[in-house]
Amino acid sequence: MVELRPGARFQSTVCATEVIVVKGTGSAELTCGGEPMVPAGSAERAGEPSADASDGTLLGKRYGDGDETVEVLCTKAGAGSLALAGVAMAVKVTKPLPASD
Amino acid sequence: MNLMMLLEMAATAMGDRVAVGPSGSGITCDDLMGRAAGLAGRLRASRSERLLLCGEPGAILPVSLFGAAWGGAAYVPVNYRLPDDDLRALAERASPALAVADSDGAARLAGVDGLEIVEQDSLLADPSGGAEAADPGDWPADPDATAVLLYTSGTSGPPKAAVLRHRHLVSYVFSTVEFASAGPDEAHIMAVPPYHVASVAAQLSQVYSGRRIVPLAKFDPEAWIDLVRDQDVTHVMLVPTMLARIVDALDRRGEKLEAVRFVSYGGGKSHRAVVERALDVFPAAGFSHAYGLTETSSTVCVMGPDDHRRWAASDDPAERARLSSAGRPLPGVEVSVRGRDGTTAGTGTAGEIWVRGEQVAGEYADGGSQLDEDGWFCTRDSGHLDEAGYLWVHGRNDDIIIRGGENMSPGEIEDALLTHPAVVDAAAFGVPSREWGEEVAVCVVARSPAPTADDLRELVRARLRSSRVPARVEFVDDLPYNDTGKLLRRELRSRHASDPGSQVD
Numbered sequence: 001m002v003e004l005r006p007g008a009r010f011q012s013t014v015c016a017t018e019v020i021v022v023k024g025t026g027s028a029e030l031t032c033g034g035e036p037m038v039p040a041g042s043a044e045r046a047g048e049p050s051a052d053a054s055d056g057t058l059l060g061k062r063y064g065d066g067d068e069t070v071e072v073l074c075t076k077a078g079a080g081s082l083a084l085a086g087v088a089m090a091v092k093v094t095k096p097l098p099a100s101d
Numbered sequence: 102m103n104l105m106m107l108l109e110m111a112a113t114a115m116g117d118r119v120a121v122g123p124s125g126s127g128i129t130c131d132d133l134m135g136r137a138a139g140l141a142g143r144l145r146a147s148r149s150e151r152l153l154l155c156g157e158p159g160a161i162l163p164v165s166l167f168g169a170a171w172g173g174a175a176y177v178p179v180n181y182r183l184p185d186d187d188l189r190a191l192a193e194r195a196s197p198a199l200a201v202a203d204s205d206g207a208a209r210l211a212g213v214d215g216l217e218i219v220e221q222d223s224l225l226a227d228p229s230g231g232a233e234a235a236d237p238g239d240w241p242a243d244p245d246a247t248a249v250l251l252y253t254s255g256t257s258g259p260p261k262a263a264v265l266r267h268r269h270l271v272s273y274v275f276s277t278v279e280f281a282s283a284g285p286d287e288a289h290i291m292a293v294p295p296y297h298v299a300s301v302a303a304q305l306s307q308v309y310s311g312r313r314i315v316p317l318a319k320f321d322p323e324a325w326i327d328l329v330r331d332q333d334v335t336h337v338m339l340v341p342t343m344l345a346r347i348v349d350a351l352d353r354r355g356e357k358l359e360a361v362r363f364v365s366y367g368g369g370k371s372h373r374a375v376v377e378r379a380l381d382v383f384p385a386a387g388f389s390h391a392y393g394l395t396e397t398s399s400t401v402c403v404m405g406p407d408d409h410r411r412w413a414a415s416d417d418p419a420e421r422a423r424l425s426s427a428g429r430p431l432p433g434v435e436v437s438v439r440g441r442d443g444t445t446a447g448t449g450t451a452g453e454i455w456v457r458g459e460q461v462a463g464e465y466a467d468g469g470s471q472l473d474e475d476g477w478f479c480t481r482d483s484g485h486l487d488e489a490g491y492l493w494v495h496g497r498n499d500d501i502i503i504r505g506g507e508n509m510s511p512g513e514i515e516d517a518l519l520t521h522p523a524v525v526d527a528a529a530f531g532v533p534s535r536e537w538g539e540e541v542a543v544c545v546v547a548r549s550p551a552p553t554a555d556d557l558r559e560l561v562r563a564r565l566r567s568s569r570v571p572a573r574v575e576f577v578d579d580l581p582y583n584d585t586g587k588l589l590r591r592e593l594r595s596r597h598a599s600d601p602g603s604q605v606d
Contacts, residue, residue, distance in 0.1 A: 006459050007268050059114050060280025097277055101303040
């Protein structure tokens, strides 16, 4: 389990994926490539993503859970795929905001 | 968390794309990474914790901003339009620092204690200055480190140094900008001065979205129009005084800028009359009106293109008037309007505007955090929220006119005056009155045939209420603005208050 809060950064232990939390707080089972994610910079990579969690992550994409309580942004792409409490997280397609600057 | 995350992502996905400069010969994202690494190495070698920037918009801006972030130094752009003594006093406050300056700035800063001065052309050519460039990815990760110090251009008192930490600015970009969303042909003209928060926010947003930055060193409406055409600019951001001057210049030239797709304006009160004319001279553009403060990492509320089109086309005067609003809060930002006693004001009731969110810094270098225990920041602006959740900004609290216990917004009176076809600009402010405490005074810039004072009083009476009718009307040649386009009502107020002849009884 990791503690989510906006701005918290996590890394995969089995691929190059890194994410930052954009929305959501509290304990969560956040995984990448089938393995729990850990605070960014806290672990070396070891092993490979499991076969059923290796669709990969896309740089700069937002990933959300079904009920829109959690959103993470991919800051480094990798071979594993993201899941929250065992459920795959999907790329969120949001209506872009008007550029304000 | 570090601003460098934004550039690293951009360079990974769009390394060959020009980040700043002309489309053929500008600095690419990869090149910007390389120069930032060099500058980071130079900053570390000289143990500089601040990078003071004294120069006009140019490629030096993003090199300095990202180089400072990588090197663990705060980026401190200063106002080069200040008189020498004030500029040097500001530089002394910011020192010790590595000062990056144009040749004029370098001469003016020479001899300030604790400054190591490097000319910007030499820094652009050789960012590391012989030091070893920083290693890939080795920027500091502390989200609470200071990213930017901005001396607020405030309309009152000596400048305060607003502190923006890496987490505030990174949150702002992550929550408002879609990564790599700009088409390869998009370009943003950067004309706001570097010491304005909008310049910092715009650099980060353009780099992260992949939009080329086209800097304009000295703002002048004609030069601006020419550069927009020459560099195929698609996105523009302006403070209202710049927008007004550009609209005038386009009118004079009988031209329209059809290729511009996006116009964003904010950073001061904008007049509806100017916006309505701008819609005409930028016929293909979507319009965005942003409201924000230095202390909130720029924009907190925005009224986007859909809103502009909808309200401009409405037959309902109340809806059409929404063109003067600041729109609705960004995702992740909360806005509340409160009375003096701290209770939430009802819909339509004026009060102080408070904001809360990850991007809200609300901190000064000498004064510490100004956030309350629940994280709310008081903007010291007055305004109200309407029934649809749109924020209306009335002006600085200090500018509110209190007549016989009734609070009046100067902006509302100015908007009424500007509906007169011959009124070019207007300022409303309070002057002391024995009977009412304060009474409404206005200064008006009018073209010929000018209306009479009584014409204007009748106009205000018809559009607003009799209590808003100005007791004193003065016709002037121009109004005082600070150099980022904020109307200095305070100056008019003190001029009139200190002149016994202007006492209104």
